[in-house]
Amino acid sequence: MKHIIEPYLPEHAVDSVFEMIKHYGVHLKIVNERVTRHGDYRRNANGYHQITVNSSLNKYRFLITLVHEIAHLAAFEKFGRNIKPHGVEWKATFQRLMVPYIRPEIFPAQLLPLLARHFRNPKASSDTDATLSIALKQFDEKSDKNYIFEIPYGSHFRIYNGKIFRKGAQRVKRFECMEVSTGRVYLFNPNAEVELLPH
Numbered sequence: 001m002k003h004i005i006e007p008y009l010p011e012h013a014v015d016s017v018f019e020m021i022k023h024y025g026v027h028l029k030i031v032n033e034r035v036t037r038h039g040d041y042r043r044n045a046n047g048y049h050q051i052t053v054n055s056s057l058n059k060y061r062f063l064i065t066l067v068h069e070i071a072h073l074a075a076f077e078k079f080g081r082n083i084k085p086h087g088v089e090w091k092a093t094f095q096r097l098m099v100p101y102i103r104p105e106i107f108p109a110q111l112l113p114l115l116a117r118h119f120r121n122p123k124a125s126s127d128t129d130a131t132l133s134i135a136l137k138q139f140d141e142k143s144d145k146n147y148i149f150e151i152p153y154g155s156h157f158r159i160y161n162g163k164i165f166r167k168g169a170q171r172v173k174r175f176e177c178m179e180v181s182t183g184r185v186y187l188f189n190p191n192a193e194v195e196l197l198p199h
Helices: 004-010 010-025 059-078 090-099 112-118 130-137
Strands: 028-029 039-043 049-052 156-158 164-170 175-180 185-188 193-196
Touching: 004 010, 004 028, 010 028, 010 059, 010 090, 028 059, 028 130, 039 059, 049 059, 059 090, 112 156, 164 185
Parallel strands: 028 049
Antiparallel strands: 039 049, 156 164, 156 193, 164 175, 175 185
């Protein structure tokens, strides 16, 4: 099993992650990309713990996602199944499991302060931390996508489901964008990945 996860993780994290997977009895599935999530955790009817993580993630995001999902399992085991999925118990568990990895042997130096800040109060998704998400993105394979904050005001763009929008004004952090076909206005995080369309 260790040889299977090795290509997906930073080199100095492989052994301890493998031990964590064994310790919690995780059945890990590395799957093709799902647009709406990086990974998930389920306890199946027969009692075994299944975690899926997208194969398309870079090594650093893969590590964060895998530990995020193992934190669900560990929090449910310690505090019971009636806790909120991303409540205080999960946050404390995620911090405890992740902090040992936040070191220069595992993460690039430019990510360390961003990770330290993020893990003071981790969110349900690292994507909601736009600064961290953008910093992690630089380690992805090259893409033809743009971040919404990069495209010009008034330009048209397409999102993953094919819907087309026109970029509007920024409201505090997020951007107001109008769906062209319906006229409805939606708010987009600055790190939303979109396909810029020609005029």
